[in-house]
Amino acid sequence: MDRETILRDLSQKTDSKIILLVMDGLGGLPINGKTELETAKTPHLDELAAKGTCGLSDPVSMGITPGSGPAHLSLFGYDPLKYILGRGILEALGSGVDVGPKDLVARGNFATHKNGIIIDRRAGRIPTPENEILCRKINSSLKQRKEIGVKLFPGKEHRFVVKFSGEGLSDALTDADPQKENKPREKTQALTGEAQHTADLVNTFMDDVTEILENSPKANTVILRGFSKYPTIPSMQELFHLTPAAVANYPMYKGLARLIGMEILDAGQEIQDLFDTLEKYYSDFDFFYVHVKKTDSYGEDGNFGEKVKVIEKTDAEIPRILSLKPDVLVVTSDHSTPSLLKGHSWHPNPFLLFSSTSQPDLVSAFSERECSRGYLGRFQAVNALPLMLAHAQKLQKFGA
């Protein structure tokens, strides 16, 4: 018997409520002796840490730097090594593309070819507005000649997402990408017999697009990779008997949340908007995922000071959360994004759980260093959801 089966068997519907506040990329590294979290003035989080139970969590496993997909799945109780999301689907979700169960998506680049040889895999990083014009042009031209639905969604610079819609599409396809410059244009190849039909469609599509772009100076062909169908993942309702909602305002996180059955509650752009939404819908759900994005964004920019400010702004909202009297409140990050590294990292997440059944430990403030001596020790983030369920009295006893 595995952990997932046990949780499915033991979890039960109750009236208790759980709030999971994710400060994206919260964990950091010290600059001048202190991390962003240690630098920020966080009186409310410090008080919660002193009253509750803390620890440090590894999103996937020690040393692994996760993308947002596996890092979040893990926090939501899904084994990130079991549920692997294709690059294409993550890119599509991140671009706000509405993907259905029959759709096939892939990541695309506009590229430059000369006599069929790819001489620039990024078409000289064309400006985003040009990308948008090209996508519109291709979408309208293709409409007239295809019986299958195909649509391009522009991204930044040379990047786009393509979505194929129709019956019997397969993602058992190799990348249609020569990987290096000065190699011939690459077709996709079917990895199974059933995928041959899809491979033919994709290759015809690529030829059609190349024909449409014939007179474009730089972006005169495309390469595609990371073909993915909509993944089959059991919902949080099915696995944990929760009625979950996401309070998030970035497409990637909304898409991910929708994938596992969360209702998406749109929030405005400011941090306080998240909590307005939380208050407004508080009676309608029993699990809330609240996502603060900017801690990660400023971490990626290497902007230590602004990351500190986002942490402080979030801390100021903690009393509003507590006034809702959730049975369980968890504050953590999906992964670390130290400003020092300007990117995601493998460092563990500070983790804080507060409920009437949490055991006070020796932690006196909310920081990476303090959490390291917490009651939860160093643990796999996939255990976070079972812990929340347990403290919310949503898990029955295992065995007699």
Next chain:
Amino acid sequence: MDRETILRDLSQKTDSKIILLVMDGLGGLPINGKTELETAKTPHLDELAAKGTCGLSDPVSMGITPGSGPAHLSLFGYDPLKYILGRGILEALGSGVDVGPKDLVARGNFATHKNGIIIDRRAGRIPTPENEILCRKINSSLKQRKEIGVKLFPGKEHRFVVKFSGEGLSDALTDADPQKENKPREKTQALTGEAQHTADLVNTFMDDVTEILENSPKANTVILRGFSKYPTIPSMQELFHLTPAAVANYPMYKGLARLIGMEILDAGQEIQDLFDTLEKYYSDFDFFYVHVKKTDSYGEDGNFGEKVKVIEKTDAEIPRILSLKPDVLVVTSDHSTPSLLKGHSWHPNPFLLFSSTSQPDLVSAFSERECSRGYLGRFQAVNALPLMLAHAQKLQKFGA
């Protein structure tokens, strides 16, 4: 290679001795700022904690509240997700029913039916003495008509255990239980072809009993669930080359211990009796499981004060244990039973290991909070036995 195979290969017979003292349900939650263990005066355990190595262990995994079965199996080195014990066998062990390798057991309820419709699944919770009379009546009436051995063992109120003895019995059976009132009596169904013979026997038995109980006003039929055969579990001799004994006085724990090859050393009802028994048989075995039950019982009752007293009484016996000079002494619980929750919980167990090779850590007293900064950190309880074997020099090197 899995952990179990490695331990089987590496463990070796030596003269060293291990004592595992389990204070059932020891872990707790604070009332007025302190847990039961923090409140109790435990000078001897505190000294051991200061000298030895401590940690916090999860019986199954984080957030999971275990029953006594999986919690103990884990402490004895058995993966509790691999060795799942059926409800029937645990109930039988807990009732002191002697179950053999060919027997089939199930949990039963006396119930009330009217024209074949179950109108009370608990027969109005008949008094236990009435249950005992009915079991005797059924056992003697059945004896005359069955070629297969069947025997009922009364439990509390409407509950009993039934044991079928004979050749070729199978537990691949559905529950013979309508689950809800006002539904027809339910037969068991065979889940495999081989189980059909057993299903027929069980269904005939249920009809026979209903006939015997015809004139009983309330308890006029039975429902059965949790059919289990005696599980096949490798013994501790086989897995760890130990000669183990259990010093316990509750049927459930004696039954569990017997299941994995322990010799059962009966002890009286008082805590000191356990240690008299331990002293008496100390030269005959190399692994002793000593079980203090009342910490759990008082936890279940929500009786903080009495739980504290049991802890103190056990602490007073520690010098007697130490005078035996065991090579390894572990003191821990199988699961937590906070008085505050009046039941088993998912909180980890305080864990203390004392031996000449244990590393002193920063822990200065035996409590949940102190153990949280112990050298062992937060770990899976299934690692406890390998640790004991290692400190007793009973494990060879893995690999060259």
